[in-house]
Amino acid sequence: MAASTSASATTSASTSTSTSSGLDGAVVAQTRLSRVDGEAGRLTLAGFELEDLAPKLGFEGVAALLWTDSVLAPAPLEAFVAELAGQRALEPVTVDLLRRAAAREVAPIDALRLGVASLSLGPVSGPRLLAAVPTIVATYDRLRRGAEPLAPDPALSLAADFLRMATGTAPTPGQTRALDTYLSTIADHGLNASTFTARVVASTRAELGPAIEAAIAALGGPLHGGAPGPALEALLELREQPGDLEANTRTWATAQLAAGERIMGFGHRVYRTRDPRADVLGAAAAQLLAGTGLYEDAQIHERAVLEVLRAHKPGRVLATNVEFYTALLLHGLGFEPAVFTSIFAIGRTAGWIAHYEEQQREGRLIRPRAAYVGARGRTLC
DSSP states (O other): OOEEOOHHHHSOOOOSSOOOGGGTTOOOOOOSSEEEETTTTEEEETTEEHHHHHHHHOHHHHHHHHHHSSOOOHHHHHHHHHHHHTTOOOOHHHHHHHHHHHHTTOOHHHHHHHHHHHHTTSOOOHHHHHHHHHHHHHHHHHHHTTOOOOOOOTTSOHHHHHHHHHHSSOOOHHHHHHHHHHHHHTSOOSSOHHHHHHHHHHHTTOOHHHHHHHHHHHHTSTTTTOOHHHHHHHHHHHHHSSSOHHHHHHHHHHHHHHTTOOOTTBOOSSOSSOOHHHHHHHHHHHHHTTTTSHHHHHHHHHHHHHHHHHHHOTTSOOOBOHHHHHHHHHHHTTOOGGGHHHHHHHHHHHHHHHHHHHHHHHOOOOOOOOOOOSOOSOEEO
């Protein structure tokens, strides 16, 4: 039977309900975890400014702050670090799953989701998840490169042990400090797509494991967690070209904009000025890469891109975001772009878990409405 549609039926119905594409500006939860001030370019974690917190407290301390709303004294913090360290080892079923995934060349972020799923065959705790995620990432990174996994060393910090398990070499204090600062910097960032996903799942009273799996799936989308790789690739390619890096960058950036392409590492959905995380990570990258010339070249590239953006988009504020210096720092630590998003997930897991618990304690089932704009009055004849 054919469907017949009147003229009025094909017209989208008007609605008095106000809508916001992408939920821009909508407030759907209350949180004590982080505040993103896009106009001023400030990020506050549990009452502390990011610049004061990330380089000083350490990743385990930041995780404890998000989970308990307090800065732990030395003895309780030491106990918390030991608790995490004792739960890093993976069960054989998880390692076997990752080995099978590597044989099929599964993307690292998808392998991480599979690994977390294998942990949550039964109820899984926050400390177990936060401890195991770095081991999953390191194990899979080695397997995909044809190397055998390394067992965790509970005597090391989370950042130091991850670097050792991933690279096979004991990290220097500078390398550990750089990664620790990175993980602390990206531990939480308001109600971004993956965190909102975790809270939606939490609002159904689902277990913690599936909520983190869903958050990882959201992070895997190229509009959320996939930009650090391209941001780095552009810089490295331009460094290899003959001539002046600044002039080459200007030419490249101008061509990108003329073609309607985005320049990864610049601009942000929320910030209307420089991303404060870029400043923290820029300082960490400067220390890590001292003497290599890469940091200095990154600054030349950054300035040239910003000048082109100002000239071509004078009505928009497109400043450097966290992805630019994320790429530089992780490259400096020896990682390939394919694994950047998975390493990001290590730090963000601390925030996802905190948001899950907060939603479970204080939130209702998240059930927004949609404005129907489809046809009406259709009949089958």
